[in-house]
Amino acid sequence: MLRQFHSLPGLIAALFVIVLSVTGAILSLNPALERAGSVVVPATGQISVAELAGKVAEHYPGVNQIERTPLGTLIVYYTRDGQMGADRVDPRTGQSIAAYEPSSFSAWVKNLHRSLLLDMPGRAVAGIMALAMVVLAISGALLLAARLGGWRQLLRPVRGTLIQRLHIELGRAAMLGLLLSGLTASYLSATTFGLAPEGVAAEPEFPMEVSGGPPAAVDTLSALKATDLNDLRELVYPYPNDPTDMYSLSTDQGAGYIDQASGEWLSYQPHDATHRLYEFIYMLHTGEGLWWLGVILGLASLTVPVMAVTGPIIWWKRQQSKPKLAANSGPNAADSIILVGSEGNTTWGFARTLHDSLARKGHRVHTAPMNQLASGYRGAKRLFILTATYGDGDAPASASRFLARLEKMSNTPDLPVAVLGFGDRQFPRFCGFAKEVEAALAAKGWPQLLPLDTINQQSPQAFTRWGDAVSKAISTELTLIHTPTRPHTTTLKLGERVDYGADVQAPTAVLRFRAPENGSQPSLLNRLLGRTGLPPFEAGDLVGILPPDSHVPRFYSLASASKDGTLEICVRHHPGGLCSSFLHALPVGGTIEAFIQPNPDFRPAAGKAPVVLIGAGTGIGPLIGFIRHNKAHRSMHLYWGGRSPQSDFLYEPELNTYMEDKRLTELNAVFSRVSDSAYVQDKISVDAVQLRRLIEKGAQILVCGGRDMAASVMAAMDEVIAPLGMDVATLKAQGRYREDVY
Numbered sequence: 001m002l003r004q005f006h007s008l009p010g011l012i013a014a015l016f017v018i019v020l021s022v023t024g025a026i027l028s029l030n031p032a033l034e035r036a037g038s039v040v041v042p043a044t045g046q047i048s049v050a051e052l053a054g055k056v057a058e059h060y061p062g063v064n065q066i067e068r069t070p071l072g073t074l075i076v077y078y079t080r081d082g083q084m085g086a087d088r089v090d091p092r093t094g095q096s097i098a099a100y101e102p103s104s105f106s107a108w109v110k111n112l113h114r115s116l117l118l119d120m121p122g123r124a125v126a127g128i129m130a131l132a133m134v135v136l137a138i139s140g141a142l143l144l145a146a147r148l149g150g151w152r153q154l155l156r157p158v159r160g161t162l163i164q165r166l167h168i169e170l171g172r173a174a175m176l177g178l179l180l181s182g183l184t185a186s187y188l189s190a191t192t193f194g195l196a197p198e199g200v201a202a203e204p205e206f207p208m209e210v211s212g213g214p215p216a217a218v219d220t221l222s223a224l225k226a227t228d229l230n231d232l233r234e235l236v237y238p239y240p241n242d243p244t245d246m247y248s249l250s251t252d253q254g255a256g257y258i259d260q261a262s263g264e265w266l267s268y269q270p271h272d273a274t275h276r277l278y279e280f281i282y283m284l285h286t287g288e289g290l291w292w293l294g295v296i297l298g299l300a301s302l303t304v305p306v307m308a309v310t311g312p313i314i315w316w317k318r319q320q321s322k323p324k325l326a327a328n329s330g331p332n333a334a335d336s337i338i339l340v341g342s343e344g345n346t347t348w349g350f351a352r353t354l355h356d357s358l359a360r361k362g363h364r365v366h367t368a369p370m371n372q373l374a375s376g377y378r379g380a381k382r383l384f385i386l387t388a389t390y391g392d393g394d395a396p397a398s399a400s401r402f403l404a405r406l407e408k409m410s411n412t413p414d415l416p417v418a419v420l421g422f423g424d425r426q427f428p429r430f431c432g433f434a435k436e437v438e439a440a441l442a443a444k445g446w447p448q449l450l451p452l453d454t455i456n457q458q459s460p461q462a463f464t465r466w467g468d469a470v471s472k473a474i475s476t477e478l479t480l481i482h483t484p485t486r487p488h489t490t491t492l493k494l495g496e497r498v499d500y501g502a503d504v505q506a507p508t509a510v511l512r513f514r515a516p517e518n519g520s521q522p523s524l525l526n527r528l529l530g531r532t533g534l535p536p537f538e539a540g541d542l543v544g545i546l547p548p549d550s551h552v553p554r555f556y557s558l559a560s561a562s563k564d565g566t567l568e569i570c571v572r573h574h575p576g577g578l579c580s581s582f583l584h585a586l587p588v589g590g591t592i593e594a595f596i597q598p599n600p601d602f603r604p605a606a607g608k609a610p611v612v613l614i615g616a617g618t619g620i621g622p623l624i625g626f627i628r629h630n631k632a633h634r635s636m637h638l639y640w641g642g643r644s645p646q647s648d649f650l651y652e653p654e655l656n657t658y659m660e661d662k663r664l665t666e667l668n669a670v671f672s673r674v675s676d677s678a679y680v681q682d683k684i685s686v687d688a689v690q691l692r693r694l695i696e697k698g699a700q701i702l703v704c705g706g707r708d709m710a711a712s713v714m715a716a717m718d719e720v721i722a723p724l725g726m727d728v729a730t731l732k733a734q735g736r737y738r739e740d741v742y
């Protein structure tokens with residue numbers, strides 16, 4: 001619901017909001033430019049309006065009016081030789097600084113900003129857009145707080161794709177400015193349409209009589225002597241030689257008429273409080289009178305066009321990735337609820353099979369991501385949770401907030417639950433997240449429909465068996481026949497391979513694939529256009545490869561980015577392993593079927609902070625990619641472990657080149673089958689002092705490789721940073737310790 005509140009107005013408003021924000025940003029420069037160009041404003045108490053008028057009279061005998069802008073620029077309007085003119089003048093001397101020429105561009109931009117050049121209908125649209133901006137800023141803040149785990153966590157690093165991070169980081173930085181702009185603009189619009197009070201600007205009574213004496217010199221008039229220059233808004237002079245006319249003076253506090261002979265007020269009316277509030281809000285919106293606020297609001301406005309583009313892209317991607325479910329009932333109308341935890345989307349396919357099967361038997365089914373766990377399902381009789389496991393027994397993307405939500409639930413619904421885990425027995429924490437979910441539900445006292453069951457490698461047979469158990473539990477005959485949808489793949493051709501490690505029983509190959517149509521070299525035009533024929537990916541993302549005769553992909557971390565023109569992986573041969581055997585036997589020119597799974601969390605964070613890369617064996621894959629792309633020569637330190645420098649020193653020549661050209665700051669390679677045998681965690685303990693120094697400088701740590709290595713590295717690192725009063729868990733929470741473990 002909150003997400004809809006955020007995305008609907010965002011989508012509708014995107015275009016208008018871009019116009020309003022860009023024009024707002026341009027206008028916001030005006031006060032700062034004016035401030036930069038105007039002479040120093042005398043402090044309060046230094047010059048009275050009478051003194052100023054006296055000095056102006058010396059230079060402008062035909063002065064008609066003196067105006068002071070909110071930032072203190074003084075403009076004198078005059079008649080000279082029958083010609084009207086206006087000058088900016090120095091308040092201390094009354095002398096001209098330059099002719100006053102208001103910019104017609106600025107006036108046009110203001111008109112576009114206020115009314116989209118459409119007068120009242122345009123003003124109405126601009127007002128509605130201002131309100132949309134308020135809704136967006138508030139709903140965005142609520143969404144972000146929910147995503148990061150509460151208001152106190154609002155400044156925590158965010159995860160996600162580049163587009164998501166851009167949207168969130170900019171929104172977070174500009175949130176208060178945009179809220180202020182939106183709220184003040186909404187108020188100003190409401191006053192235009194009489195929906196909010198503008199208050200009464202002083203309208204003094206027009207005097208029926210004047211003293212009629214000879215005009216006194218302007219610098220002797222007592223009412224002007226009593227008015228400070230900093231309070232002046234406008235002084236309009238009487239018609240020359242008209243003894244019945246008078247001065248009209250408008251100040252920050254009020255307005256009135258002054259007798260040109262006696263210098264006394266003939267009438268005076270102060271502004272009312274509501275009008276002063278209106279003027280204050282006007283100043284907050286425009287920065288007129290507060291130039292630095294104008295600059296801040298202008299900068300905040302500049303984020304809007306970026307967010308107006310990234311927002312709809314995020315929305316569109318979310319719509320695309322949503323599973324297409326026939327007849328998905330609402331959470332309170334359904335009798336059967338299915339919650340799905342998935343990262344690569346295959347679990348959604350199984351969920352759909354269950355959904356359709358239940359629906360065919362007349363059930364009303366609601367299927368949603370686990371992150372959308374509701375506090376209650378009014379009409380529900382059963383809950384199914386189908387979830388995959390990622391990382392090292394961690395939650396997949398669509399279930400990342402499930403456990404926190406469950407923890408917050410005060411009442412446990414009387415809703416029997418069946419958890420089905422999807423995983424791969426090659427991972428030691430097989431279906432680890434499903435087990436965690438089962439335990440958390442049990443701890444909450446949730447009734448059980450069926451005990452936890454698990455599915456290895458997306459086995460359709462195991463799913464059918466689980467379906468039989470469900471049929472019995474709910475007394476409805478379900479036939480769960482699931483045909484796994486083959487992922488949409490791209491054919492790639494092996495262009496080059498380098499083999500290592502055969503002598504130390506660690507056969508490892510670096511494989512470089514290309515798009516088959518330009519298997520040799522992409523044409524010059526395609527290279528200029530950045531077209532490589534490869535799907536887009538970055539080093540650190542995953543490639544899913546389908547071995548022949550299998551619909552179940554195996555994943556490898558990518559050592560290159562698509563812009564390099566090759567897809568590079570580093571594969572160790574596991575005896576009996578279906579995919580690694582296939583890849584090791586693949587000749588140059590042979591093809592594979594592959595697809596990309598983004599892994600945006602595993603890559604160096606933006607900025608200049610040092611990066612510590614740690615890995616062993618094929619874990620060097622993504623790490624070499626990060627080093628290769630370190631063109632900015634940011635400080636990068638590699639710790640890597642192999643078996644023998646003669647046999648499996650992966651990427652040795654490249655690493656030496658990167659040391660020479662400073663893409664790599666430090667290379668620490670250790671080997672286990674040599675006389676001074678060491679593992680990578682040993683080297684980390686030895687280098688404790690220097691690693692602590694790097695951590696103190698804000699270093700980020702990226703670990704890639706087998707889970708035993710990762711566990712030992714984490715233990716060693718915990719000891720290294722303990723003297724800093726830190727631990728790896730803290731670094732992880734700050735997004736400064738990331739792992740890609742297999």
Ligand SMILES: Cc1cc2nc3c(=O)[nH]c(=O)nc-3n(C[C@H](O)[C@H](O)[C@H](O)COP(=O)(O)O)c2cc1C
Nearest residue numbers: 342343344345346347388389393423424427430431
């Ligand atoms: C990077 C990665 C890490 C994984 N970690 C685990 C794990 O720790 N335990 C496990 O049982 N399965 C693990 N798996 C296997 C997935 O859970 C399994 O393939 C699942 O069916 C994927 O479902 P999905 O496509 O809906 O995300 C992992 C898969 C990948 C790609």
